[in-house]
Amino acid sequence: MTKYMDYSSPEAQFSFDVNESPLFKKDNQNLINVLGVNQLNTLDNTSLLDIYLSKHNFVEPHYHQNAAELVYCISGAAIVSILNPFTKEILNYRISPGQVANVPQGWWHYEEARKDNTHLLAIFNSPVPEVVLGSDILKLTPSSVMAQNYCMNENAWINTTEKVKPGTYIGPGCLEQERHSPVRQTYFNYPPYYYQYGPNPQYNRQCIPKTF
Structure with missing residues (x-):
């Protein structure tokens, strides 16, 4: 459905602090902030994830069923790995500051930080990209299946x-690692539209909000 924004409205937003919009936090060096149309209502078909990783931490394997993703390296270094569904090959792209890797819509992929203080921007051609996480596939598919x-x-x-x-x-x-870590994984209590990013709705009672 097409969304029309009245840019003369006092409710029109033209700036936002992404640091105030956490999506997921593993610890102080590994976290993701989110910006989409629900944070900045004048956005069109674009959104981003602001990703911080320490060395050898991953953005877990996943795919976005409704958006392509451009991964831009601000600092540090990362490997962006993509499963090409046509050739059945895993493609590995090393990126450093100023370099990008492109992930087509619906392609299975993951990122690994190769240095501490790695900072990535994942830019999407959707106002709210949806995601299917590898951890959700593994845990939500019945074990018998x-x-x-x-x-x-x-x-x-x-x-x-x-x-x-x-x-x-x-x-x-x-x-x-989590039991002995001084910083536990935290899921944040977002409005319903965040569930497109966050844990599967059947886990919302357990994971939002809750600190493990």
């Missing part, structure tokens, strides 16, 4: 994925 399809004992599958938590966003996210 996964075991049967991949010829595994169901208990073995359950044990293998025991440490996976829905809505991980930034990994590694092992339970042992």
